[in-house]
Amino acid sequence: MKVESVLNEVIQRDGAIHLTLIDPDSQAPEEAARIAAGAAAGGTDAIMIGGSLGSVGTQLDETVLAIKKCTKLPTILFPSSMAGLSQHADAVFFMSLLNSMNVMYITTHQALGAPIVKRYGLEPIPMAYLIISPGGTVAWIGDAKPIPREKPELAVAYALAAKYLGMRWIYLEAGSGVDEPVPPAMIRSVKEAIGDIKVIVGGGIRDGETAKGCVGAGADAIVTGTAVEEGDVRSKIEEIVRAIKK
Numbered sequence: 177m178k179v180e181s182v183l184n185e186v187i188q189r190d191g192a193i194h195l196t197l198i199d200p201d202s203q204a205p206e207e208a209a210r211i212a213a214g215a216a217a218g219g220t221d222a223i224m225i226g227g228s229l230g231s232v233g234t235q236l237d238e239t240v241l242a243i244k245k246c247t248k249l250p251t252i253l254f255p256s257s258m259a260g261l262s263q264h265a266d267a268v269f270f271m272s273l274l275n276s277m278n279v280m281y282i283t284t285h286q287a288l289g290a291p292i293v294k295r296y297g298l299e300p301i302p303m304a305y306l307i308i309s310p311g312g313t314v315a316w317i318g319d320a321k322p323i324p325r326e327k328p329e330l331a332v333a334y335a336l337a338a339k340y341l342g343m344r345w346i347y348l349e350a351g352s353g354v355d356e357p358v359p360p361a362m363i364r365s366v367k368e369a370i371g372d373i374k375v376i377v378g379g380g381i382r383d384g385e386t387a388k389g390c391v392g393a394g395a396d397a398i399v400t401g402t403a404v405e406e407g408d409v410r411s412k413i414e415e416i417v418r419a420i421k422k
């Protein structure tokens with residue numbers, strides 16, 4: 177079955193999914209595999225692989241292969257450019273950074289990467305990527321104009337545009353490792369406006385309570401990256417998964 181269909185079925189069944197983000201630049205492939213195995217044991221639904229810097233080439237390929245060796249969970253690329261593609265993954269979030277000021281991140285990497293996605297046989301999952309303040313490293317790299325946290329109406333405007341452009345997923349990103357995750361009020365406004373389009377929320381989510389607040393506001397998927405790099409992976413993922421699933 178296609179990865180997107182699997183994710184949608186789990187959302188239907190459990191109310192929400194959990195995605196574990198692994199940055200190939202942060203550790204050796206064997207360590208990435210250990211994190212993925214711990215996350216799988218803790219109940220995560222898929223492994224996202226990507227990062228703003230250095231997630232390319234041999235390091236990326238070897239990380240994907242090591243992760244696939246230790247878990248049957250879907251592997252979804254989360255590329256910051258066309259260089260973030262690997263033929264060994266199952267799918268790719270085929271994303272456009274809609275609030276970038278730089279056309280490279282809105283359509284150019286996508287055009288250059290599309291033939292590679294086809295050649296590699298990756299399943300493209302169409303996604304709008306929106307950077308919310310503070311935005312972290314990815315805001316700087318992606319030339320984004322981060323949406324102010326206290327302006328949900330601006331996030332709604334971009335989310336509606338994404339829906340009308342035919343995207344099936346919208347990622348509200350506060351930035352990896354930030355202190356302030358996306359505010360629940362903004363998630364609620366976006367979900368109310370776009371209905372059946374799936375909302376992914378990530379950046380600064382480190383515990384079950386925060387994740388639960390996001391899902392209660394309407395998030396369909398929670399992403400955690402930094403939290404799994406910091407301690408016991410399995411128990412951290414279990415805490416978050418237990419908090420967000422029915």
Ligand code: 1GP
Pocket residue numbers: 197349350351352353354377378379380381399400401402403
């Ligand atoms: C970054 O939203 C993700 O793209 C994950 O953020 O590292 O803060 O969990 P964290």
